[in-house]
Amino acid sequence: MRTLSPRLTQRIAFSILFAATLFVILPVAFIIGVILKNGLGAVNWEFLTAMPRASMREGGILPAIVGTFCLVAGAVLFALPLGLCAAIYLSEYSKDSRLNRAVRLAIVNLAGVPSVVFGLFGLALFVGFFRFGASILAGSLTLGLMILPVIITSSREALDAVPGSFREVSLSLGATKLQTIKYAVLPHALPGILTGTILGVGRAAGETAPILFTVAAFYLPRLPRSIFDQAMALPYHLYVLSTQVPNVAPKIRYGTALVLLAIVLLMNFLAIAIRSHFRAKKKW
């Protein structure tokens, strides 16, 4: 049997690999393209700043935007301090212990829990047991639990990336362990922690299932008044527009999708920008 020339096999291999890479980009480009094409026409100042009218068939989506921002802010307020403290404990205090391994396994599993399970869990715990009712508080806490693994994992990676020699120098200068973490470790891990948090924010903004039972209002054409208030949120609003309300102009649906997509992508780009900015500045 004749073998192909090395040059030709190179070419074929290159083409296959290149095609595979291209195939990854295609769906993303397609989704963004379709949503832009159909939704851009709907997005204007009124759409972004007005209340929905006529059973959501007209008007804007302001309460859903505000609701999503409240939920995300609440989730970060809850998950960042908790996740950061846990990450500091795991990275700086309990290196290589059995507890550490158990927690790491738990975090991996937490990240793998389907989001609808988080939703039901939030319903049982926050809405039911703690009697928060369907509220921004319950929804934020549920979303917070969901992004906890992202924050812990990225914080740990950021902490572990700080050279051990910084810790040793700090300790040798008579700093306590806590001072060492505060002054010689955390400042240099902050960009990584921030990046992870923003990625978590992007995820929290886009999820539907966790807020379905814990906060999301079907139709509530006013802004939320307190953290115990229900609220509309973009992902759920989009779901409602697409499946529950007859005769909604496709323009409005695509416009809503576009706003949601823009928020999530903006978060991701921000995370990437922060990471590359600090990577360029890093000098060790």
Next chain:
Amino acid sequence: MVIHPKIRVKNLTVSFDGKASLKNVSLDIEPHIILSVIGPANSGKTTFLRTLNRLNDDERAMKVSGEVLLDGKDIYKDHDPVSLRRKVGIIFALPVPLPMTVFENVVYGPRRQGIRDKKILGATVERFLRDAYLWDEVKDRLDEPAMTLSGGQQQRLCIARTLAVNPEVLLFDEPCSALDPISTAKIEEALSKLKRHYTIILVTNNTKQAARVGDKTAFFLMGELVELNETGKIFTSPEDRRTDDYLSGRFG
């Protein structure tokens, strides 16, 4: 007149994971001298140094037996690591400036002790940068990142930073191993002036350096202290054959 030793080490054995790095070491170090510690790789000299300010504490499965007394006080029983390290400073082989300004590097220790007064901090920076022979080179660059200094300047910055904690004992772990001859000369000059105020222990792989700056020299081999004597004596007529073999380059 009896001179009380600054540091007294009695039957010190240190092991990691069951493997002994230091075996039954006993020695006295008088105040205001430079003790050079020489020996081949794995001789335990760095372990010895790091034990003196308990930087080994966090390492895996470390066991210590015997005693180390600083001014008569046991460093494991009468001191906590933080108070001990404020008395016993260390300078590492590779200079590690923290990623902050020159100024902030020097005041890192004082700040952790709660000193906030700008005047005191400023005076501290000048005084100790002068002591480390760096002031003239960096006095206009105090607000620049410490990483922009040259290797030799970084090492002298690290010395100034350690001095700023006001220690009584200085440990040097091969401080010149990454430096060129001129930077090395500057550090050696600093060392011989510093011994007036501090007790210095200098671990070095460079036997010539030990001969140049050490008042006394200790030779470690495979975790044991083979010989400790006046530097002149060690280099001209060592008592132990193994010392002679090492210094004349027959092994190690």
